[in-house]
Amino acid sequence: MDHRIIDQQLDLLRDKLLLLGGTTEAALQRAMRSLTERDSKLAKQVLDDDKIIDQMELDIDRFSVEILALQQPAAHDLRFVISVAKITPILERIADHAGSIAKAALILNDEPQLKKYVDLSMMAENAAEMLRTALDAFTAEDATASRRIIEQDKVIDKCYKRVFDELITIMIENPSTTASAAHLLFVAKHIERIGDYVKDICELNVYLREAAFIKHSKGK
């Protein structure tokens, strides 16, 4: 039997997830641009668009439940629906972090710029690249690529530590910068968390492909 009813629904579910992924990725990039280019209008746009992402999440939730209830998927089909249902809230949370970065931009853009945000931009680019490749690996069901992406999170973690130390030094040296530096610290933390979330997505990619739960396991 070549055409199963469930195939159309799984294709649609995949499309919905990828659309959410793309929108989330764009939210992150725009949030960072709103900070580095000091564009508060763009920051507001990111915050407004978050509602669309929330709706997308609900739509995927409903559709996943519908497929589980009506199609009763098994084996790979089941793993696919479960993976989508678990990746969806992760993407939504990444978008929430993008929103928080946009909120920080709204505050920081009204203050004199503390420093060039080179490290933060690099961190965010790494995180966005990780997210993009993780979604590609999901589509291709590529467990090898997913494991590779998981390793990249270490680069973000290292960068975060560097930014953290640097910002603390700035605060100590010039206490009047504390408020701005604290906001930047939060931004760095948001990006660092996004790296962790992308890792979670990659672990689900491995589950989809291999039916193996690698979360909380050292060897991966």
Next chain:
Amino acid sequence: MSKISVSDLNFFYGKAQALHDISIDILEREVIAFIGPSGCGKSTFLRTLNRMNDTIPIARVEGLVTIDGKNIYEPNTDVVSLRRKVGMVFQKSNPFPKSIFENVAYGIRINGIHKNKADLNERVERALHDSALLEEVKDRMNTSAFGLSGGQQQRLCIARALAVQPEVILMDEPASALDPSATQKIEELVVELKKQYTIVIVTHNMQQAARVSDRTAFFMLGKLVEVNPTQKMFTNPDEKLTEDYITGRFG
């Protein structure tokens, strides 16, 4: 521990081979489900386990089937006592044209299992209790079994099988003719009976296999393709053929 052990079993209807080199161990007090498309040999295989196929003149069996280590195809096997030990429940309930009580008492009587009338009554009640039917029929034990609903008749047949103290129960699509609520009762019963009996269940209902069985065996064209814990079978089967079947890619 293996209750039933099958090795290199081949089965023929005349010249047509229906089962090819089946080897499988069925463990004591497990529920094992046999799934596969129509005509794949799962019911034929089920019926080799208590020699029900003996009644087909052109049937021929090769290979070894042992229950508790004893080859059931040895010439000196007492087939009647084998079938008492390995009871069977069929797709369509088939109560005798007798009262509810007599349906259950029949096997006990002909096998001479009971000591006296009181013992007979007790055994009938216990079998009806164990098949989750007693509460529904206790006030009309002497009325015809045909007055029961389809689901109740099927549970009566299970009670009839239990009454003669079997060790293994073979079920050939026991719920396929029942509505969802009667099916649920049968499934709950299967899970309950597992505590005392080894249960082999043939089903076309994949979700039923998933719900009630500890292990699932998938048959195709007379061959055993895969047997694995049910949880693995339905989330990550070893064989692509199994995956294609349980996900409805063919059937």
